[in-house]
Amino acid sequence: MSFSIRLSQPVFRVQQLLFAFGIFRLILATGLCVLALLPETAKELLPSPNPESMQLATLVYLILTILGMLLTVNEQLSKTPITVLLITDILLLMLILRYSGGVDSGFGSLMLISVGIGGLLLPLRQSLLVAATATSSVVYTEILPLDGATRDLLQAALLGLGYFAETLFLQYVGQRVKKTEQLARVQADTILDLRHLNELIVQRLRTGIIVVTSEGAIRLMNDAARDLLKETDNPPFWLSQSLQDRLASWQRNPHNEIEPIQADTEHPGVSVNIARLQTTQTSDLIIFLEDSGRMQQQAQQLKLASLGRLTASIAHEIRNPLGAISHAAQLLDEAPALAEADKRLLAMIHTHSQRVNTIIETILELSRRRPKQISSIAAAALIEQCLAERELETERQQDQIEIAVEVNFNMHIDIHQIKQALHNLIANGLYYSGLQVGQRRLRLSTGELSGSEQYYLDIEDEGLGVPGDQIKNLFEPFYTTEHSGTGLGLYIAKELCEANRLKLSYVQNRRGGCFRIVFPHALSQRSER
Numbered sequence: 001m002s003f004s005i006r007l008s009q010p011v012f013r014v015q016q017l018l019f020a021f022g023i024f025r026l027i028l029a030t031g032l033c034v035l036a037l038l039p040e041t042a043k044e045l046l047p048s049p050n051p052e053s054m055q056l057a058t059l060v061y062l063i064l065t066i067l068g069m070l071l072t073v074n075e076q077l078s079k080t081p082i083t084v085l086l087i088t089d090i091l092l093l094m095l096i097l098r099y100s101g102g103v104d105s106g107f108g109s110l111m112l113i114s115v116g117i118g119g120l121l122l123p124l125r126q127s128l129l130v131a132a133t134a135t136s137s138v139v140y141t142e143i144l145p146l147d148g149a150t151r152d153l154l155q156a157a158l159l160g161l162g163y164f165a166e167t168l169f170l171q172y173v174g175q176r177v178k179k180t181e182q183l184a185r186v187q188a189d190t191i192l193d194l195r196h197l198n199e200l201i202v203q204r205l206r207t208g209i210i211v212v213t214s215e216g217a218i219r220l221m222n223d224a225a226r227d228l229l230k231e232t233d234n235p236p237f238w239l240s241q242s243l244q245d246r247l248a249s250w251q252r253n254p255h256n257e258i259e260p261i262q263a264d265t266e267h268p269g270v271s272v273n274i275a276r277l278q279t280t281q282t283s284d285l286i287i288f289l290e291d292s293g294r295m296q297q298q299a300q301q302l303k304l305a306s307l308g309r310l311t312a313s314i315a316h317e318i319r320n321p322l323g324a325i326s327h328a329a330q331l332l333d334e335a336p337a338l339a340e341a342d343k344r345l346l347a348m349i350h351t352h353s354q355r356v357n358t359i360i361e362t363i364l365e366l367s368r369r370r371p372k373q374i375s376s377i378a379a380a381a382l383i384e385q386c387l388a389e390r391e392l393e394t395e396r397q398q399d400q401i402e403i404a405v406e407v408n409f410n411m412h413i414d415i416h417q418i419k420q421a422l423h424n425l426i427a428n429g430l431y432y433s434g435l436q437v438g439q440r441r442l443r444l445s446t447g448e449l450s451g452s453e454q455y456y457l458d459i460e461d462e463g464l465g466v467p468g469d470q471i472k473n474l475f476e477p478f479y480t481t482e483h484s485g486t487g488l489g490l491y492i493a494k495e496l497c498e499a500n501r502l503k504l505s506y507v508q509n510r511r512g513g514c515f516r517i518v519f520p521h522a523l524s525q526r527s528e529r
Helices: 011-036 038-045 051-073 080-100 106-121 124-143 154-206 221-230 239-252 292-331 340-368 380-388 390-398 415-437 468-473 489-498
Strands: 208-212 217-221 270-276 283-292 374-378 402-404 410-414 441-448 455-461 502-506 516-519 522-528
Touching: 011 038, 011 051, 011 106, 051 080, 051 390, 080 106, 080 124, 106 124, 106 154, 124 154, 208 221, 208 270, 221 283, 239 283, 292 340, 374 380, 374 502, 380 390, 380 402, 380 410, 380 415, 380 441, 380 455, 410 415, 410 441, 415 441, 415 455, 489 502
Parallel strands: 402 441
Antiparallel strands: 208 217, 208 283, 270 283, 374 410, 410 522, 441 455, 455 516, 502 516
């Protein structure tokens, strides 16, 4: 409900207060009308009533009260300012007060309700106008009393002072209440924003979060927890039986280690940790779920990082002795009358010295990796540049490389690092194609994934492929099935791709071996050929 004046309460509270005031006026008007229709009773209760005029005044008051209630129910009262409503009510009460014998009748206190409503709902000036109207009405009934009525100006003045005191007090209280409500509203909005922020943070966490009661009823479950537990209900109401059993075991003895959960054999185990939200035994519980595979992967990455630093230090120390060995072998190779057996031994020294030197150079290159220099390039241009750089090698080895750019797209990457990864993958594919079919053949193709609509680049050879039991070790450093390999080519390619936020993986169920680089949406967009 809107009014033409400034309100100090929310609209719905004003409506409630006005409706209650209308009920009070209806009860009061009915009671006064009944009293006026009983002249003998009125004469006994009132000092000097005027029955006929009082009956007319109370009847008009009752009619206007009923009309006001109907307008309130039909939401038409918004067209009438509250000031007009209250002044009309006071004037009618003044007539009833005048015809019932003045302030001695006690009806002057009935105006306190109307004055109080004005003090609560109206600004200071208008509420003082209502109080002045009530005071003037009471004083008027005593200055010009009807025949037979006595004057009591002191009581009228005291009532007037009471009206003003009530108005000022309610104005003060209303201002304090208004400030308190504004502060509470701001705090409520802040709490609501913080709640939404907390929910958003919890939903975005990679750690599974479940908040449950002590009986196991779920209050909150984020998406990570639903994915880890493979929950199909959205959201489930109770914990699964496996989690319920672990919760009961933890409640019996919180110090026992909780057994991990595994949804099925195809998914890794999920570690479970439980804590209380409060110190009481009946408080809610929070369950943390962590992907054991991801935790092991993080631990493995930390180990590899430490191993990489250690290996780089060792490689640097080995480099000088290795150079001395290689130099001594070269000098020995120049000696005259060298036996054939010694020459074979020297050839082995040269071969393995060169292999060790290659490993050292690769390790030192990883440890001295320069910062990324991001630039934009199309997939077709990247492939052309990469093949142009190895043109001499391609002609010498008679390599056959097929290019199928079905989808051309721009990417924002460090071109030098990704070309280095491609060189490693291309060399790996050509080598295994040559072993299998006798010709070094390779196919480079681009496309778009049907599910996620991400662009990809495939490097597909005609080799035997990678056995299923070896795929998990494929990108580990120093893992190789060839005696002459270093086991660092695929590891370096994956590291370079991940440094550019690309995903390098092995694609199974192909005729030969196939490695796929997937480009995320944030780093790629379709381009015209």
